[in-house]
Amino acid sequence: xxxxxxxxxxxxxxxxxxxxxxxxxxxxxxxxxxxxxxxxxxxxxxxxxxxxxxxxxxxxxxxxxxxxxxxxxxxxxxxxxxxxxxxxxxxxxxxxxxxxxxxxxxxxxxxxxxxxxxxxxxxxxxxxxxxxxxxxxxxxxxxxxxxxxxxxxxxxxxxxxxxxxxxxxxxxxxxxxxxxxxxxxxxxxxxxxxxxxxxxxxxxxxxxxxxxxxxxxxxxxxxxxxxxxxxxxxxxxxxxxxxxxxxxxxxxxxxxxxxxxxxxxxxxxxxxxxxxxxxxxxxxxxxxxxxxxxxxxxxxxxxxxxxxx
DNA sequence: AAGACGAAAGTGGTTGA
DNA sequence: TCAACAACTTTCGTCTT
Numbered sequence: 240x241x242x243x244x245x246x247x248x249x250x251x252x253x254x255x256x257x258x259x260x261x262x263x264x265x266x267x268x269x270x271x272x273x274x275x276x277x278x279x280x281x282x283x284x285x286x287x288x289x290x291x292x293x294x295x296x297x298x299x300x301x302x303x304x305x306x307x308x309x310x311x312x313x314x315x316x317x318x319x320x321x322x323x324x325x326x327x328x329x330x331x332x333x334x335x336x337x338x339x340x341x342x343x344x345x346x347x348x349x350x351x352x353x354x355x356x357x358x359x360x361x362x363x364x365x366x367x368x369x370x371x372x373x374x375x376x377x378x379x380x381x382x383x384x385x386x387x388x389x390x391x392x393x394x395x396x397x398x399x400x401x402x403x404x405x406x407x408x409x410x411x412x413x414x415x416x417x418x419x420x421x422x423x424x425x426x427x428x429x430x431x432x433x434x435x436x437x438x439x440x441x442x443x444x445x446x447x448x449x450x451x452x453x454x455x456x457x458x459x460x461x462x463x464x465x466x467x468x469x470x471x472x473x474x475x476x477x478x479x480x481x482x483x484x485x486x487x488x489x490x491x492x493x494x495x496x497x498x499x500x501x502x503x504x505x506x507x508x509x510x511x512x513x514x515x516x517x518x519x520x521x522x523x524x525x526x527x528x529x530x531x532x533x534x535x536x537x538x539x540x541x542x543x544x545x546x547x548x
Numbered sequence: 549a550a551g552a553c554g555a556a557a558g559t560g561g562t563t564g565a
Numbered sequence: 566t567c568a569a570c571a572a573c574t575t576t577c578g579t580c581t582t
Contacts, residue, residue: 486572520552
C-alpha cells in the first residue's frame, strides 16, 4: 500500500513533473528540484487534524515502527565496503541480505531525520545553545515528524521552529531574527511553524521574560554588570505596574537597558540598542516613555544630566 | 551632523461576532 | 469566516544637542 499513491502536484511550485527516483526512494519535482515525498510515507489524510474522528483513527493505528526507531539519528549502519574484505562467502551473502534490509527500512524518513538533526545541530551550535536545548529541540522535531507535521513545509523551517520553542521552554530565548539568521529561514516562516508545531503537539510555552534577554543584549553592548542588574530591576518594577503584558519582551528589555545605561552614565544610542535587540527605535521610544511615566525615573535621569554638566 | 522625538500609514497576527 | 484591533515597523519631517 505504501507507495501506491503518488502526489500529483508539487506542494512547492505546483508543477506536475514529478518522477520517482528508485535508488533514493524519493519523488522529485523536476521543476523546482524539491524532494516532494517518499513513497513509504503516504498519508492520504490531511496533515491537520481538524476532525476528531480522523484524529482518533490515526492515533489508534499508531505510528509505523520506522517512525520511532530512528529518532536519535543514531541507527546502526550495516558496514560499508571496507569491511567486505574480511568476510567469507557465507558471510558475504548475509551481508548483502542485511544491507538490503537496511535499505528497505531506511526510508527517507530516517534519512530526513538524520539530515534534520544534523541541521539542527548546526544551527544550535551556531547560536551557541546549551545541550539541553538542543536535546529538547530534537525531541520536538522528532515528535513533529511522527505526527506528520513536516508535510507541506520545509524541514529547515520545522527545525528552526523546534529550536525556537526549545529555547523558550528553557528560558534561554533567542529572537526570531537570530534564529532566522542562523537558519536562513524567513522570520515569518519560523514563527508560523513554531506556532503550528507547538499547538499541534500541545506544548505550552509561557510568554518569555524580558529579563532573560538582558544578559545577552548587555554584553553585546558592552555594558557594565551594574547597568545590567539595574535594568533587570527596572523590568521587575515595570512588571509590577503591569507595563509589560501584551508587549513584546524584546522591546521592554531594550528600553530598560537603554534607560539603565542612561542612568549609569553609559549611554548608548537608541539605534545601537535597537539593533542588538532586534526592534526599532520607535518601539524603544514608546516603551521608554512609558517607563519614565510610570516609574518616575525622571529624577534619576536629571541627576545624571546635572552631573554631566 | 547626529541623535532623539513623534505622526502617519502599513504589516501580520489575534480575537470576537 | 471576516472585520476590528493591538503591537510593532517603516518612513519621514522636526526639534535638540
